[in-house]
Amino acid sequence: MNDxxxxxxxxxxRRYFESLKTDFRVVIEPPYIKDxxxxxxxxxxxxxxxxxxxxxxxxxxxxxNGHILESILERLNEAPITRELxxxxxxxxxxxxxxxxREKFGREFLISVPIVTTNHDIVYPLPADCxxxxxxxxxxxxxxxxxxxxx
Amino acid sequence: MxxxxxxxxxxxxxxxxxxxxxxxITDVDQAATGEDAVSxxxxxxxxxxxxxxxxxxxxxxxxxxxIIEINPNARVLIISxxxxxxxxxxxxxxxxxxxLCKPINPAELKEAFQLLMED
Numbered sequence: 463m464n465d466x467x468x469x470x471x472x473x474x475x476r477r478y479f480e481s482l483k484t485d486f487r488v489v490i491e492p493p494y495i496k497d498x499x500x501x502x503x504x505x506x507x508x509x510x511x512x513x514x515x516x517x518x519x520x521x522x523x524x525x526x527n528g529h530i531l532e533s534i535l536e537r538l539n540e541a542p543i544t545r546e547l548x549x550x551x552x553x554x555x556x557x558x559x560x561x562x563x564r565e566k567f568g569r570e571f572l573i574s575v576p577i578v579t580t581n582h583d584i585v586y587p588l589p590a591d592c593x594x595x596x597x598x599x600x601x602x603x604x605x606x607x608x609x610x611x612x613x
Numbered sequence: 614m615x616x617x618x619x620x621x622x623x624x625x626x627x628x629x630x631x632x633x634x635x636x637x638i639t640d641v642d643q644a645a646t647g648e649d650a651v652s653x654x655x656x657x658x659x660x661x662x663x664x665x666x667x668x669x670x671x672x673x674x675x676x677x678x679x680i681i682e683i684n685p686n687a688r689v690l691i692i693s694x695x696x697x698x699x700x701x702x703x704x705x706x707x708x709x710x711x712x713l714c715k716p717i718n719p720a721e722l723k724e725a726f727q728l729l730m731e732d
Contacts, residue, residue, distance in 0.1 A: 564697035
């Protein structure tokens with residue numbers, strides 16, 4: 463995984479938020495590299511985790527606070543908004559961005575179904591040889607993150 | 614017009630239902646797994662099935678095979694996050710009538726649905 467490879471995740475992330483067709487522009491901030499075992503990693507209230515296998519190994523995680531996810535559900539005309547729906551959505555966003563990455567990596571980029579957690583202190587077995595990219599976004603003044611940790 | 618929506622995400626199932634409701638589709642069944650979809654389809658032949666691929670248990674392509682076994686003329690629209698040509702070509706070879714990538718664009722969904730109905 464290198465700086466060029468990461469672009470497909472940025473594109474997928476942007477594509478998802480632009481598909482919501484709101485007046486709010488999504489801002490993708492510059493990605494940076496950080497060790498996901500680092501305690502300073504900003505896992506937020508809800509995290510959707512996709513395990514990757516095949517051509518690459520590791521995980522793709524989307525993490526966000528409830529407010530941004532509630533706003534998306536409102537945009538999708540969901541009512542009432544429940545915790546179950548919020549968990550469903552965070553997993554679906556992780557799934558969509560990961561699946562869209564096959565545009566670059568092809569069919570051998572195998573993705574799991576989403577695992578959703580509300581635990582801020584996530585421990586997930588990661589390959590030792592991966593670079594861990596953090597991609598921050600800002601939407602409606604709220605920050606969320608995509609973590610791409612792939613060998 | 615009978616529609617079966619198959620996706621493990623309830624948010625996605627409801628979004629598809631709402632988008633197609635505005636196109637006049639009101640007889641809608643939903644399934645969260647491939648297994649449930651095959652069970653539902655075997656007792657009620659739907660005019661159109663929208664089908665996700667990445668699901669727990671039976672994946673969408675296996676589910677597609679089973680639906681085509683039940684009805685070789687089934688009209689199945691794949692709606693998946695898997696944005697690669699090989700998967701789309703494979704799905705079409707196995708009998709899918711169309712392939713849309715997530716995130717869902719409501720206008721594209723309605724257009725694909727209309728094309729399926731005219732087929």
